[in-house]
Amino acid sequence: MAPYEALYGRKCRSPVCWMKLNERKMIGPELIQKTEDTFSNRQKSYADLKRRDIEYSVGDKVFLKVSPWKEILRFGRKGKLSSHFIGPYEIIERVGPVAYRLALPPKLQKIHDVFHVSMLRRYR
Known part of the structure; x- marks a missing residue:
């Protein structure tokens, strides 16, 4: 018997059950990765605005x-x-x-x- 079942007297509904019952859409790693990539690209574009390539030659x-x-x-x-x-x-x-x-x-x-x-x- 699981601790949840002993405490509440019924089985815990796992994320697998949520998908079956359409109660809640499970947030998967794909959505997290997509959001992270979006914000990473946005931060990179802001940082690249101020970036400049600096090169010096010998004798400068x-x-x-x-x-x-x-x-x-x-x-x-x-x-x-x-x-x-x-x-x-x-x-x-x-x-x-x-x-x-x-x-x-x-x-x-x-x-x-x-x-x-x-x-x-x-x-x-």
């Missing part, structure tokens, strides 16, 4: 984005008032599809010289 000058909280470089100002970009530095080579190697000065030898394109800004 770029600014390097630094976090003021990581204390890589301080110019007398502290915290959120310090500069967010340092440079300009020259691009030496393209390491991968979205990574570039920069010619950094000797005072920045502590940090790695390869950076993602999101951390670079074109020098005009």
Whole structure:
């Protein structure tokens, strides 16, 4: 005897019975997947509106984005008032599809010289 049957004195109607009695349409995994795909495509289209492909060539000058909280470089100002970009530095080579190697000065030898394109800004 099932706990439901012991408590209520009758058998529990399972989702299989619902389809037979037409009481309620069972929400299946297909409907959930379809709804999820719809919203995923909508979110992707909104995100792609602001996305842009950024490419630099060897020899271009770029600014390097630094976090003021990581204390890589301080110019007398502290915290959120310090500069967010340092440079300009020259691009030496393209390491991968979205990574570039920069010619950094000797005072920045502590940090790695390869950076993602999101951390670079074109020098005009």
